[in-house]
Amino acid sequence: MARHLITSAIPYINGIKHLGNLVGSQLPADLYARYLRGRGHDVMFICATDEHGTPAELAAAKAGKPVADYCAEMHDVQAEIAAGFRLSFDHFGRSSSPQNHALTQHFARVLGEQGLIREVTEKQMYSVADGRFLPDRYIEGTCPNCGYTSARGDQCDNCTKQLDPVDLINPHSVISGSTDLEMRETKHLFLRQSAMKAKLADWIDSKTDWPVLTTSIARKWLFDGEGLQDRGITRDLSWGVPAQFEGAPWAGMEGKVFYVWFDAPIEYIAGTQEWADATGGDWARWWRTDKGAEDVTYTQFMGKDNVPFHTLGFPVTILGSGEPWKLVDYIKSFNYLNYDGGQFSTSRGRGVFMDQALSILPADYWRWWLLSHAPESADAEFTWENFQSSVNKDLADVLGNLVSRVTKFCNAKFGLEVPSEVVLGERETALMAQFSEGLAAYVKAMDAIQVRRSAEELRALWVLGNEYLQAAAPWSVVKTDEAAARGIIAFALNLIRLYAVLSRPFIPDAAQAIMTALDCEDWSWPEDLDTAIRALPAGHRFTVPENLFRKITDEEREDWAKRFAGRRD
Numbered sequence: 001m002a003r004h005l006i007t008s009a010i011p012y013i014n015g016i017k018h019l020g021n022l023v024g025s026q027l028p029a030d031l032y033a034r035y036l037r038g039r040g041h042d043v044m045f046i047c048a049t050d051e052h053g054t055p056a057e058l059a060a061a062k063a064g065k066p067v068a069d070y071c072a073e074m075h076d077v078q079a080e081i082a083a084g085f086r087l088s089f090d091h092f093g094r095s096s097s098p099q100n101h102a103l104t105q106h107f108a109r110v111l112g113e114q115g116l117i118r119e120v121t122e123k124q125m126y127s128v129a130d131g132r133f134l135p136d137r138y139i140e141g142t143c144p145n146c147g148y149t150s151a152r153g154d155q156c157d158n159c160t161k162q163l164d165p166v167d168l169i170n171p172h173s174v175i176s177g178s179t180d181l182e183m184r185e186t187k188h189l190f191l192r193q194s195a196m197k198a199k200l201a202d203w204i205d206s207k208t209d210w211p212v213l214t215t216s217i218a219r220k221w222l223f224d225g226e227g228l229q230d231r232g233i234t235r236d237l238s239w240g241v242p243a244q245f246e247g248a249p250w251a252g253m254e255g256k257v258f259y260v261w262f263d264a265p266i267e268y269i270a271g272t273q274e275w276a277d278a279t280g281g282d283w284a285r286w287w288r289t290d291k292g293a294e295d296v297t298y299t300q301f302m303g304k305d306n307v308p309f310h311t312l313g314f315p316v317t318i319l320g321s322g323e324p325w326k327l328v329d330y331i332k333s334f335n336y337l338n339y340d341g342g343q344f345s346t347s348r349g350r351g352v353f354m355d356q357a358l359s360i361l362p363a364d365y366w367r368w369w370l371l372s373h374a375p376e377s378a379d380a381e382f383t384w385e386n387f388q389s390s391v392n393k394d395l396a397d398v399l400g401n402l403v404s405r406v407t408k409f410c411n412a413k414f415g416l417e418v419p420s421e422v423v424l425g426e427r428e429t430a431l432m433a434q435f436s437e438g439l440a441a442y443v444k445a446m447d448a449i450q451v452r453r454s455a456e457e458l459r460a461l462w463v464l465g466n467e468y469l470q471a472a473a474p475w476s477v478v479k480t481d482e483a484a485a486r487g488i489i490a491f492a493l494n495l496i497r498l499y500a501v502l503s504r505p506f507i508p509d510a511a512q513a514i515m516t517a518l519d520c521e522d523w524s525w526p527e528d529l530d531t532a533i534r535a536l537p538a539g540h541r542f543t544v545p546e547n548l549f550r551k552i553t554d555e556e557r558e559d560w561a562k563r564f565a566g567r568r569d
């Protein structure tokens, strides 16, 4: 048994996430967590809401609520939707937690002591019309790198380049649209990322098995242009972790808070502390290499725009502290999922959002489509046609149909119990050999976190079962050789149990429905196929499950395409 720490990029608080957010972070992290648990490993899976920064303040103002109340409410909303998608977090925390306040201030203090924080008096955009300094995210303009016209002051969403508001061409305030912006003086703390450039470069170079998407983005920030730059880690805001506290090795930070990207990844640790405080567990065994975390394998999941903060910023915090914190071992990053010819966008209300998705179909349908089309090697696109065809073919025609045919046929001919012991004839032996190969391929893909590939391999295993049933044709055999037909069905019922175990990381509800129908609780991973295929003995009672998956009709597809074509209210 190995110990695995898994974190998903933490979703921002100011709205319900869309399917792109889901497949770019939380869902593949959940797949991996479920898979590792299924294999019997010890897993700690942490996610949280990312609650600080101006967008939260402004969303709260718009909702007419104090920001703390707004965040508390939205956290519960996101937690409930995550549960609806069966995201199996060990803890879903909050970056505004007291634990994260304390830990963020701790890191700032030790980084200061290590000489990795410097004070900078700088000029910052002040919006005369809005009467306030404008945080980076609230200045938009044209990206100097790629020409994208809606680039934000901190980053271009199109080319992922990290920006400063002054870099933007034609900048304007997102709050008021005003272009009456002027530079005013303000003092901030900067994290001396540049001082750690060589160390980070060596570290990234050592990660030869990481996705190219991860390392290429990291290298871009390390070496492009003037190379890795120091980064401001405070903001002129009130909502956040105060940059002023006892023992802080700097003065004059009154009224400032840490930048949301400084405290957000620290919440992975603080979230584990929240879990420990709630359960009596030992968080340090997961995070402190001096306290038992030496044997932990730590994997992070995120979309491509989050990669710079996880390959550079957060490692500077961890390594620069000089303390024995656990550093990430593997960063799985994703390209973007687009929606029907354009981008998903929270601010523009474009696409299908998590709550809407669950209101039209159960979680498994979405989980299957999203994971089997995960944007790994390139951006991917959600279309209703593709969704319909994939759900109908893979889930309804292949897996659902097999389960239904086998259980119904058995009920009709032999009653509701496994009609014989499993005896491996020629056909079954051949299938087992193929199955064993397919299973090895599935395991290999899952171990490598190749999400699409894993889905393909799993589907191939389902197909094997269908082909077996078609070729074995118990409905014909039963007319001449009842014992043989019983054998086929006993084998097929056991195969179905295997599918429940193997498919659970992708489609946990359907897997549970199969196991419930089979009246079985043996979820153990089939390390030995020969034993696993005999788990349900002759005489074992079962029930016929409800249809596992229904087909999406053309009318529904057209209706949904129309319904989601516009802007979310």
Ligand SMILES: Nc1ncnc2c1ncn2[C@@H]1O[C@H](COP(=O)(O)OP(=O)(O)OP(=O)(O)O)[C@@H](O)[C@H]1O
Pocket: 009, 010, 011, 012, 013, 017, 019, 020, 021, 022, 023, 024, 025, 301, 302, 303, 304, 305, 306, 334, 335, 336, 337, 338, 344, 345, 346, 347, 375
């Ligand atoms: N279209 C997309 N496809 C895949 N992953 C995405 C997509 N958009 C965002 N992500 C990822 O989703 C995760 C959660 O993102 P977050 O809540 O910060 O929203 P965001 O990046 O501001 O996106 P948006 O502005 O569309 O809401 C991050 O890891 C991010 O990289």
Ligand SMILES: [Zn+2]
Pocket: 143, 144, 145, 146, 147, 148, 151, 156, 157, 158, 159, 160, 161
């Ligand atoms: Zn750009």
